[in-house]
Amino acid sequence: MITIRRNRIGTGHLPVWQELLWQLLLAAIGIVMLAPLAWLISTSLKEPGAIFKLPPVWIPNPVRLANYPEALTSLPFIRFFFNTLTITFWATLGTLVTASMAAYAFARLRFPGRGFLFALVLSTLMLPSVVTLIPTFILFRNLHWIDTYLPLIVPFWLGGGAFNIFLLRQFFLTIPLELDEAARIDGASNYRIYAQIILPLAQPALATVSIFSIIAHWNEFVLPLIYLHDMNKWTMAIGLQGFSDLYSTQWNLLMAASTVMLLPLIILFFSAQRYYLEGIQMSGIAGR
Template sequence: MRAVAVVRRAALYVVMVALALVFLIPMIWLVSTSLKSQGQVFAYPPVWIPDPLQWGNYVEAMSRAPLLVWLANTVMIAVLALAGTLMSSSLVAFGFARLRFPGRRVLFILLLSTMMLPDVVTLVPQFVLFRSIGWVDTFLPLIVPSFLGGGAFNIFLVRQFYLTIPRDFDEAARLDGASNLRIWWHIILPLSRPVLVAVGIFSFVYHWNDFLLPLIYLQSEGNKTLALGLRAFISPTDASWNISMAASMFLVIPVLIVFFVAQRQFIRGVVMTGIQGR
């Protein structure tokens, strides 16, 4: 029986490694192409290991477009939106999970129902609103909404995690005279690091890769984000895919770094969410 278990585990690992390699092929091709010469991009059979490595492709990409400016814009938008999402979604989730008030369940159902509403339905009303207050071609439409709730999915995720925290902590804190805000800040938040990391990664990746909203609201060249600015490398008359892939690495690498640094907390937060519900 032990031998059978070892064989099954070995077969499972082989399948997982094979699937991982299949999923990694686009990423490997991206990195490889970013270091190729123009002649190696369309070579057949495909060249997987460039020889020699063309590190100058990254310099060429930065000379063709203000990639560092776009990178700074993207970082600022993603970080500020991340902070707003964590603060607002955790606060709203605290109200739904730990407080008792009339209509709580009805409001929570209404909140969840907004997840069935496509984002494109609200694009025109939002644009009219932000244009009327002069926010077009600024970062405010991409940042401020994150401070006004943080999104129904994020609220739901955090609320489900809060339900797993014993209420004895709340009651003990109230006996010591703590207010609801103090309980949220000093007790609930420190215990919620896994789910907050998960929500933070979701928020960061969404705002980092967002293309539609920057396309609608950002017009100046100096205000563009990376996802929007990379369109400058797409041209029907220029097939410099090695330069385009080098520019794309500026968009991909930060997301990979964030995920690998926080992957343990991310997986823990997703797994523990929903263990207990009320």
């Protein structure tokens, strides 16, 4: 009789001593991975004089919560927060709408040139963004869109990025075609099939795209650096630099503001982790 010990990679449980060894190793590396973040939060609660103590002090004493109100009011940081929120919301919405539209056409509808156009989508994935940066800047400048949010939002209402189209298309392909056909027999149009069958079933993939997109726009640095010069229009990513100049950095305030910026992303990631991993896996981006 053959018994299979299910302790190969990815299946079954490991023997106790191996599990213990892995736990130690993963925890040790995990501490190294988290050290910068822990330092960020720790510094955000320190008094200015306690930041550069040697050896490093990890638990602030006394805890100075006043860094937070100070950081949020010394620059118009609350304003930066809402500016960032506005841009992230509209850009992500545009990505979800237009990337899913293109993905639906590439996954479900037949039209001349479809194969070629989809190859074009994939090839733009490999296009370095610096090639288009300068003419795009000149275009927006001539449209008088500098110091508006339009350069950071409008492009994402026009396709939402090749990566997202690809990810959504791969996911749409896994939705059984019979569902479309049944609806079509009942007289549903392509628009209804898209809105009432495909989109509701593609929630994990849409969640994945949302998370990618929210993280990217929330942290985006180059676009606001180039297009937003008026401080009232700044995003948090640009505003953080206001705590630091060539000669001195207000570390405790900088770190408090950074924590404020990071916290929504951590909450988002924790609450949507399941969708995120599932979405990537189902999309077949990993090669199957």
